Amino acid sequence: MPPPPDAIDPIAEARRRWVEHGWVDAAPGMAAITSLMRAQAIVSRRVEVALRPLGITFARYEVLMLLSFSRRGSLPMSLIGARLQVHQTSVTNAVDRLEAADYVRRSPHAQDRRATIVTLTDAGRELAEKATEVLNRDVFSQPGLGPAGVEVLLGQLDDLRHDAGDY
Incomplete structure (x- = not known):
């Protein structure tokens, strides 16, 4: 179900408030990290729902x-x-x-x-x-992004993981 037309993106609102409070340099990173954590929760829920019937x-x-x-x-x-x-x-x-x-x-x-x-x-x-x-x-064949978006995301996540010493 799509959100109502007057729905507010809470992450965009938090970013706006970060800027408003003078944390301009940190605002994009805060929004990115918060979005990533929210996306992880969404994906985890989809996987959980898919696997639950199998116990x-x-x-x-x-x-x-x-x-x-x-x-x-x-x-x-x-x-x-x-x-x-x-x-x-x-x-x-x-x-x-x-x-x-x-x-x-x-x-x-x-x-x-x-x-x-x-x-x-x-x-x-x-x-x-x-x-x-x-x-x-x-889940895997319908990740919520098109094929090009999946490849872009994989590249970005690869960079993040590499920089963190994940491999």
């Missing part, structure tokens, strides 16, 4: 997909955290939930007693495939 979160989906892309369908837990760029506690939480639902299983590493291997089950592979179909159809 999975995006964090768990990412673990399943990472495992499905691996040659053996298994990886050490520490490598999962590194590849997904998340804290080990988040990986443990996601794997706990996936294991409880029989989508993955844990086993000790053959050579390193301190390490744990996480392996995708057949049910986990099926869920990953189904979730990917849903996300491709309902």
